[in-house]
């Protein structure tokens with residue numbers, strides 16, 4: 204199929220264009236399926252299989268079934284005009300009719316010819332096979348029946364048959380170039396199939412047990428590679444830098460004594476775990492998971508105080524300007540009385556202020572910095588960065604955080620999230636993180652009642668708003684605008700027109716708006732006025748998703764709720780239910796809510812626990828999307844499934860740990876190391892390790 208010279212030059216990572224029979228159009232169709240190279244074809248696995256091993260005798264055909272059969276053509280009828288062509292077939296036990304809408308079948312089907320057939324049995328004036336696929340039998344084994352047929356992900360312009368034969372041909376020619384990089388020790392220990400054999404088994408399974416073995420072997424490969432990559436990253440990070448042990452002192456003691464409420468048990472436990480890790484000689488790398496309102500800020504503050512007490516600096520990073528602002532105000536209020544200097548760095552800072560701030564930071568006069576992405580900028584340098592806290596991690600990419608970590612000699616890192624990430628995901632995506640959990644809300648919190656309303660029920664909703672406002676309570680109204688971080692592209696006119704419309708419908712109610720495009724001072728002013736009760740109804744975009752903490756707000760209205768993601772809806776709902784009064788969240792359906800949107804609304808109506816919602820989210824969107832790492836491809840597995848492969852993941856992690864313990868530079872496994880660098884080196888920033 205390929206001439207010798209081409210064949211020798213082609214490598215596994217050569218473009219599919221090198222293959223004979225793959226022109227520009229086919230290459231494009233393949234690219235849409237994510238298949239770019241020859242290796243991609245070899246590892247392009249079936250979506251499902253059709254078991255065509257069993258042949259059905261013609262006297263056992265039942266309408267509605269898909270069957271395989273082998274029979275001889277007794278007679279043919281090819282009418283003129285639109286009626287279908289038909290053949291009478293017999294296998295010696297019964298005779299049955301098959302019909303095709305293709306008049307050309309007479310060219311291949313002749314009386315006396317033996318054929319293999321695969322198709323659907325229907326009842327239409329008797330039993331018949333409707334439009335079956337067929338293959339004229341020769342002395343070769345049939346392709347169509349008698350085996351398990353792989354069915355590949357479809358592409359409009361590439362027929363299933365084409366893909367099947369392409370995969371088979373490529374495997375015949377290039378299959379022997381697939382190299383097994385998995386350490387032989389591990390392969391032997393678990394009696395795994397060889398790599399090439401496993402790949403072949405996925406394309407052409409011999410039986411169910413053998414297929415499962417092959418599939419698990421390949422899933423193990425993927426998870427093992429990722430785990431080893433993450434462990435390597437962790438090792439190289441702590442090897443390059445000296446770690447600073449941080450411990451609490453007088454500021455911390457003083458602060459804890461001044462707290463107006465007792466810590467929850469979960470907070471106490473998390474703080475102990477974090478402080479213990481920060482005292483250690485290895486850089487802390489810890490995830491703090493806690494549902495919305497569980498009091499993560501306070502836990503972070505304890506860590507910040509440990510840094511300050513040890514003479515180091517701390518930075519707290521937030522995904523939006525508004526949240527950064529809110530954190531800044533909280534930290535400033537709590538820390539200034541202790542004589543601790545706190546600064547705020549966002550993209551909207553004026554040049555002059557920015558210069559002063561950066562100078563103070565570099566001189567070490569500023570002990571605590573709060574900021575947005577702006578803290579990533581190259582010009583930002585610290586005198587002695589000891590702790591990095593990343594709030595609402597779900598809004599950042601995992602890898603972005605590395606840029607900040609590189610700024611300290613060996614800062615301890617605490618990332619916080621309200622999106623409870625299932626353990627399998629934490630292990631596979633973050634791999635190198637320890638976890639603390641706040642599984643308890645401060646006492647006195649009442650669950651938020653949630654209901655959905657149709658746009659035509661607006662009258663009732665307006666009454667609800669008036670009632671709440673009369674009681675002296677406050678209301679959020681969220682407009683469905685996609686807005687990412689503070690530089691978001693909000694359609695301002697629709698926020699303001701929504702605001703105007705509500706002002707007309709609700710005379711006497713004090714309404715203001717808040718969105719990402721407002722100048723920082725105006726955002727701050729609006730937030731302050733709302734916090735101080737000078738505004739009754741705040742019309743906002745999802746910028747308020749994180750950070751707003753106003754206990755007197757008891758009603759959250761989310762317009763066209765189906766447009767938001769589950770994590771986002773959960774966060775938004777978490778803005779209410781923070782005080783004594785019973786709170787309510789109204790999910791307004793849009794004019795055209797998609798089925799997925801509808802599903803998310805349903806999930807919100809039934810689930811209040813963030814963990815259950817995260818699981819639902821994971822099912823809908825997949826793990827990469829949920830963790831914000833999709834674009835990095837870390838979780839784009841071909842075979843492994845994070846939702847199901849818990850056991851394999853644990854095994855892969857244990858084996859990766861033991862391999863790297865014995866051979867930290869992977870010197871004994873050069874093939875595996877090369878594969879690791881090729882696949883993950885760049886994403887995990889492992890340069891220099893190779």
Ligand code: ADP
Nearest residue numbers: 464465466467495496497498499500501645752
């Ligand atoms: P989140 O985990 O969502 O970031 P916050 O840290 O914003 O939660 O805390 C939510 C609210 O709960 C804040 O108003 C905070 O002051 C309050 N809070 C935190 N811890 C406690 C506690 N132990 N007892 C009572 N209120 C608390």
Ligand code: MG
Nearest residue numbers: 499500594750
């Ligand atoms: Mg928070």
